[in-house]
Amino acid sequence: MNTGQLPLYAQLKESIIHDIRAGQLKPQDKLPSHSELCDVHNVSYMTMRRAINELVNEGMLYGVPGKGVYVAEPKEVAEMDPLLSFTEDMARRGKVASSRLLSAELYEASTIMAQVLKVQPGDPLVHLVRLRLADRMPVAIQRVTLRYALCPGILDYDLESGSLYAILRENYGLELAATEGTASAALAGEEEAELFGIELPAALLVTEQVSYLGSGEPVEVAHARYRGDRYGMPLPRVRGQ
Amino acid sequence: MNTGQLPLYAQLKESIIHDIRAGQLKPQDKLPSHSELCDVHNVSYMTMRRAINELVNEGMLYGVPGKGVYVAEPKEVAEMDPLLSFTEDMARRGKVASSRLLSAELYEASTIMAQVLKVQPGDPLVHLVRLRLADRMPVAIQRVTLRYALCPGILDYDLESGSLYAILRENYGLELAATEGTASAALAGEEEAELFGIELPAALLVTEQVSYLGSGEPVEVAHARYRGDRYGMPLPRVRGQ
DNA sequence: GAGTGGTCTAGACCACTGG
DNA sequence: CAGTGGTCTAGACCACTCC
Numbered sequence: 001m002n003t004g005q006l007p008l009y010a011q012l013k014e015s016i017i018h019d020i021r022a023g024q025l026k027p028q029d030k031l032p033s034h035s036e037l038c039d040v041h042n043v044s045y046m047t048m049r050r051a052i053n054e055l056v057n058e059g060m061l062y063g064v065p066g067k068g069v070y071v072a073e074p075k076e077v078a079e080m081d082p083l084l085s086f087t088e089d090m091a092r093r094g095k096v097a098s099s100r101l102l103s104a105e106l107y108e109a110s111t112i113m114a115q116v117l118k119v120q121p122g123d124p125l126v127h128l129v130r131l132r133l134a135d136r137m138p139v140a141i142q143r144v145t146l147r148y149a150l151c152p153g154i155l156d157y158d159l160e161s162g163s164l165y166a167i168l169r170e171n172y173g174l175e176l177a178a179t180e181g182t183a184s185a186a187l188a189g190e191e192e193a194e195l196f197g198i199e200l201p202a203a204l205l206v207t208e209q210v211s212y213l214g215s216g217e218p219v220e221v222a223h224a225r226y227r228g229d230r231y232g233m234p235l236p237r238v239r240g241q
Numbered sequence: 242m243n244t245g246q247l248p249l250y251a252q253l254k255e256s257i258i259h260d261i262r263a264g265q266l267k268p269q270d271k272l273p274s275h276s277e278l279c280d281v282h283n284v285s286y287m288t289m290r291r292a293i294n295e296l297v298n299e300g301m302l303y304g305v306p307g308k309g310v311y312v313a314e315p316k317e318v319a320e321m322d323p324l325l326s327f328t329e330d331m332a333r334r335g336k337v338a339s340s341r342l343l344s345a346e347l348y349e350a351s352t353i354m355a356q357v358l359k360v361q362p363g364d365p366l367v368h369l370v371r372l373r374l375a376d377r378m379p380v381a382i383q384r385v386t387l388r389y390a391l392c393p394g395i396l397d398y399d400l401e402s403g404s405l406y407a408i409l410r411e412n413y414g415l416e417l418a419a420t421e422g423t424a425s426a427a428l429a430g431e432e433e434a435e436l437f438g439i440e441l442p443a444a445l446l447v448t449e450q451v452s453y454l455g456s457g458e459p460v461e462v463a464h465a466r467y468r469g470d471r472y473g474m475p476l477p478r479v480r481g482q
Numbered sequence: 483g484a485g486t487g488g489t490c491t492a493g494a495c496c497a498c499t500g501g
Numbered sequence: 502c503a504g505t506g507g508t509c510t511a512g513a514c515c516a517c518t519c520c
Binding site: 044064067068 | 500
């Protein structure tokens with residue numbers, strides 16, 4: 001029965017999502033019963049259930065035992081993806097992202113950095129500082145520290161134009177799978193105000209994140225400072241415990 | 242085979258989580274093969290798979306086709322739960338949360354608020370303003386707007402001491418299931434500086450969130466302003482697409 | 483080749499809802 | 502009562518890895 005590349009359950013998910021987006025299924029509508037859906041799509045019960053179950057976990061549907069499965073209210077805002085690169089983030093907002101490379105250098109891991117990135121003190125790290133722009137307007141200053149062992153020769157790539165994540169994925173096979181960190185606020189310094197072209201005092205949104213591979217191996221430490229007046233970070237839409 | 246209250250797959254998840262926490266399974270360890278685990282626990286393949294699959298989705302394990310399933314690195318930081326109340330958030334940090342109720346009033350929905358909360362303009366809403374303290378130190382100002390129809394008589398409860406979420410859950414059966422919104426940064430105003438007891442200029446972390454029931458019905462709009470020097474908001478640990 | 487994870491089937495049973 | 506979602510079984514097949 002499987003005609004496409006994707007697993008059957010993934011195709012079924014796509015099909016349901018399509019029906020919702022196309023307006024054939026509206027919020028609070030009841031889906032056909034499982035057995036009906038199985039007949040229509042010619043799949044087994046468990047496969048159909050997996051598709052529905054995953055959509056429930058993703059918050060698009062919700063099930064009421066003994067009654068049926070219903071379409072949840074649509075998400076008003078794009079879901080937060082903390083693994084979204086600045087480039088992709090801006091693309092979703094309909095803006096063109098660009099960079100000015102302020103600094104790019106190799107240096108040796110301090111004890112603290114070594115601990116966070118799980119390397120030995122003195123191991124080579126790459127430190128990049130980039131001014132990020134959205135439609136040519138300065139929006140953020142990003143400081144990224146990478147394990148050089150994972151991306152040897154990365155300084156030879158064009159770090160001005162493209163997405164760093166794309167370089168890591170396409171040239172080094174590094175697929176970031178998880179991230180953790182904090183967000184806070186701080187006053188802008190003089191240097192920053194100059195780079196942003198703003199007057200002091202000004203408030204910045206500050207994020208500190210560590211990114212990991214699927215195995216849990218740390219890859220990078222990212223420190224970003226966003227203009228508080230120009231950037232709102234989307235918060236996740238999440239289901240309760 | 243099912244002895245407990247929980248579904249079998251949930252019990253299997255607990256069992257694996259227990260083994261990891263107890264140190265019997267360490268990060269990067271390989272789990273026994275599926276068939277082995279099925280024999281040991283006397284469950285069918287699909288049930289075992291569901292348990293493992295959900296743990297993979299939650300980031301605790303990761304699977305490599307043709308090789309095996311492995312234990313991922315532990316999460317260093319508590320996962321973000323945007324539905325966490327301030328009270329619970331502080332408890333996780335080992336601090337005691339308290340409140341000073343600055344204002345609590347009923348008013349009629351404006352057109353904008355009505356749109357966000359999906360009620361009619363003029364419908365009754367509750368507006369609460371609270372100064373939130375952690376170990377008696379002012380940390381945040383929260384402004385919450387609730388649909389009064391969902392929590393009639395809420396002003397009679399003690400809104401100073403307890404968690405608002407607890408009141409909604411225990412007295413009105415309102416279980417918040419999802420949240421969405423943005424985080425940004427702004428300069429503190431004079432009033433705020435006075436409430437916080439800080440000097441100007443100062444940067445605040447600003448969040449705006451709407452919370453929903455499982456059905457997608459909106460319940461509250463929350464606006465919070467945190468002291469940037471005293472509060473870091475945990476960012477989620479999430480898996481890539 | 484044997485062993486692994488990942489997908490899929492065609493049934494079954496249960497608790498819950500509604501008429 | 503019949504219909505629903507939710508769980509569970511005991512198999513099967515495939516692609517992949519390692520030997």
